[in-house]
Amino acid sequence: MFAAFSFAITWFGGADRGQIGPSSLELTITSLVTLAIYLIPLIALLLGFDSVVGERERGSLDLLLALPITRLELLLGKYLGLAMALSVATLLGLAGVALLMVVRFGEAGLYHYGVFMVSAVLLGLALLSLALLLSTLARDRAHASGLAIAVWFVLVLVFNLVLLGLLVATGGDLGGWLDGDRAAWLLLFNPADIFRILNLFPLDDAADAGPATAVDFGPNDSCALDGMLLYEYPGPKGQLLVSGQPQPVWYCDTLELLNVLLEPEQVRRLRGAWVQDMAHADWERPRGHWIDARQAHYVLDSSRQGAMGDTAASFADAAAAGAFQSRYGGRVLVFTDIKPEMVDLTGGALHDTRM
Numbered sequence: 001m002f003a004a005f006s007f008a009i010t011w012f013g014g015a016d017r018g019q020i021g022p023s024s025l026e027l028t029i030t031s032l033v034t035l036a037i038y039l040i041p042l043i044a045l046l047l048g049f050d051s052v053v054g055e056r057e058r059g060s061l062d063l064l065l066a067l068p069i070t071r072l073e074l075l076l077g078k079y080l081g082l083a084m085a086l087s088v089a090t091l092l093g094l095a096g097v098a099l100l101m102v103v104r105f106g107e108a109g110l111y112h113y114g115v116f117m118v119s120a121v122l123l124g125l126a127l128l129s130l131a132l133l134l135s136t137l138a139r140d141r142a143h144a145s146g147l148a149i150a151v152w153f154v155l156v157l158v159f160n161l162v163l164l165g166l167l168v169a170t171g172g173d174l175g176g177w178l179d180g181d182r183a184a185w186l187l188l189f190n191p192a193d194i195f196r197i198l199n200l201f202p203l204d205d206a207a208d209a210g211p212a213t214a215v216d217f218g219p220n221d222s223c224a225l226d227g228m229l230l231y232e233y234p235g236p237k238g239q240l241l242v243s244g245q246p247q248p249v250w251y252c253d254t255l256e257l258l259n260v261l262l263e264p265e266q267v268r269r270l271r272g273a274w275v276q277d278m279a280h281a282d283w284e285r286p287r288g289h290w291i292d293a294r295q296a297h298y299v300l301d302s303s304r305q306g307a308m309g310d311t312a313a314s315f316a317d318a319a320a321a322g323a324f325q326s327r328y329g330g331r332v333l334v335f336t337d338i339k340p341e342m343v344d345l346t347g348g349a350l351h352d353t354r355m
Contacts, residue, residue, distance in 0.1 A: 003095075009031045009032060032094075033199045033200065041127040041155060041156055041191075045128075047128065048079075050135060051131070078132065091121065094117050123191055131148055163187075215248060222252075223250055223307075233252055234283055234305070236253070241271040241273075254314050263340055273294060274292060275314035279316065295316075296335065297334055298312040298335070299313040299332055301329070304328045312343065
């Protein structure tokens with residue numbers, strides 16, 4: 001079941017954006033962290049809650065204690081046996097996704113996903129030790145199961161909610177020894193939060209793992225500059241992939257993207273920039289056919305209108321751009337020929353008759 005959930009999240013997690021398969025290492029691990037935080041502690045607690053109290057109720061505990069072993073050896077034996085079963089099940093459940101990570105993101109994907117797998121096992125072992133403690137202290141199996149569910153509920157759901165509520169209610173000042181940043185240290189008392197910290201904090205560089213590739217926009221993706229839904233407007237679109245961010249920045253018109261690329265004050269560390277090849281994409285409803293924005297040929301000042309009125313029609317080769325120019329007018333330019341003043345957006349919205 002865990003393997004099926006992991007594979008489904010990895011493979012179909014980007015379906016809402018029209019992307020099937022692991023499109024981002026950061027997004028994949030973040031999604032799997034959420035799955036693991038809910039399932040692994042629950043499995044560990046259910047696996048170990050009756051390990052001692054169950055033996056006591058069945059009357060087999062006295063028989064085990066009659067053997068020439070100490071109580072500590074008995075507890076260690078039970079813990080190590082359950083720990084082995086839980087660890088193997090966790091690793092097998094995540095192994096299929098590991099293969100996808102290696103194929104898609106190479107060695108960088110294996111490293112970050114390996115850290116996630118090891119920390120997932122450690123999370124399970126930490127909760128298993130708590131389950132063994134509860135089983136030792138509980139009066140009967142019903143009492144132990146209730147305590148196990150309560151521990152899962154508190155550590156996974158309630159702990160962060162209460163801490164966040166206190167911080168919001170007090171404006172971040174809890175007073176006493178919890179003032180300043182000391183409240184953050186409370187997270188270290190929760191194995192689930194330690195698991196989150198181990199996996200989510202190092203993911204800044206994970207967002208840059210693997211090759212930079214263009215993805216297609218979905219029905220809910222909107223322009224970064226004006227919030228327009230890309231699905232609703234004609235003409236070539238653009239996207240930027242910024243270093244440290246798993247998802248692209250969308251632009252409803254190539255002029256907006258070119259303006260961002262050419263204006264020095266807007267330049268960010270980019271992993272890629274793409275526009276659509278309008279020789280193959282439908283002008284009224286362009287989908288797919290992404291090409292490198294810096295290698296494309298553009299037709300400016302044509303009679304064809306885009307999402308913001310005047311646009312820069314983009315093409316993969318000069319012949320297609322020339323054919324478009326012959327039909328709709330304008331001038332053909334490559335990226336290095338375009339100057340910032342040619343794609344100035346000042347007053348651009350005044351020409352948009354579709355908003």
